[in-house]
Amino acid sequence: MRYTLLLNNPEPEDVNISEEDMEPARAAFDAYAKSLADAGALVNVDILQPVAASTTVTLRNGSLQIQDGPFADTKEKLNGVFVIDVPDLDAALAWAEKCPATQYGVVEVRPTALFFADGQWRSSQ
């Protein structure tokens, strides 16, 4: 069963965290990702750039609108996603609990419904 861990936290720049300060967090994330991979549970990780680099696109009002900035302007931002494949929610929570981002942000654990691989849609179950 696939789960996506959504990492929500303030951006380093907003809370005065320097490059040097990021080093221990990077080491922790490195160990975390390697642990997940070692367990055969890691599907994919993307750590996102700050929302300053974000652009939104919509046609919902009839015409194309392209805007700078994120979709939701919140204090805590979506900062990265870990997609993991584990037997059940208990296991997903066991891994989420160890995610370094829990120390300064909130990790949302959300089950995947469908994903697309090898040319076809697949159920996560």
Add this chain to the structure above:
Amino acid sequence: MAEQPVAAREAAEQVVRNSYGRLLALLAARSGDIAAAEDALADALERAVTIWPATGAPANPEGWIFTVARNRLRDHYRSAAAQTSVVLHDVNGFDETWDDISIDSIPDERLALLFACAHPAIDPAMRTPLMLQTVLGLDANLIADAYVIPRPAMAQRLVRTKRRIRDTRIPFHVPDRSEMPARLTAVLEAVYGAYAIDWRGISGTTLRDSLASEAVYLAELIADLLPNEPEALGLAALLRLSSSRASARVEPSGEPIPLDEQDLSLWDAVAIERGETYLRSAYALRQIGRFQLEAAIESAHCARAKTGRTDHRALLALYDALLHVAPSLGAQVARAATIAELNGPEAGVAALDGISSAGVERFQPAWATRAHLLAQAGNTVDAVHAYEKAISLTTDAWTRTWLRERATRVIAAGTP
């Protein structure tokens, strides 16, 4: 001449190591302003490093540093009072001369500082970091790294907590008898927290033990300052006994070694004896509590180094008593494993089935224990299922490898 600055620096460092907490507690106790006291003490230490190379370190370095820091603090409050309408703190009491007084004859206010750090109005998560910084003088960056919290975040939380102590006037005093039990529990739990920092379970991290020795030091300090509090003695015994097996617990490669496979010659006999001494002093006060019971459980395991066997009957009685005063999932699972040692694996599984506490279905030790017991009982199918569940809940690579090996062995033995 090159040695002199080094000697002066070493003398100043010596003061930090031995007396930082005592000096800081003394400086902060009257005003309740930990941050101002830290600044004054840092200034004094910096001056020592600047001046001592030329003058030589004074005969009484602590007295020198305390006097300079106290004067700094007094200046700070005078200028604060002049600039604003801040109430002038009790500065007058600081007028004695300490230069010729040794650190051992000045009052030890560290207990008062510890009780302020673990005051009910302080966020429980910040009590341990605050103690480590103020009483032991640990660097905030080191504390942040041990908790794997970004350094500025930890620094900011520490600053906020100290401001709260100052602004809300959290008192620096040792509680009286009526308050003591609850307040002491908070202090002891914070110290225990430093010993048991464990968000880890992620391979590749080695910070696990970095604060353990600091916690043992704090526990013994409290036990020595409160020799009539059985739980304070109990915690000192617990941490001494538990840490006595530290070097037997892991292979040089980092692989953990289960208790029953450890090399007994690596257990530290001196540490065990020291722990036992604390435990005997605690028992003599005849008032049992959680930390004494946990220490007694450690003691029962340590006894194997002398007797060559583990007294499971005594352990079961201790777990029953522990669950009565401080129920926890870990203790319930350990009790079930002890029942299995005494009455066989089926009895252990039945005891596991009897645990109804919330979260047991996603508690890794419960599944790992169940798997071992089912395998012992010859129930291969259920054992393999329990191993799979335990493995799915295991985030530590060594433990997972070990569980997989066991599961493979069970499958191999179970197939004709």
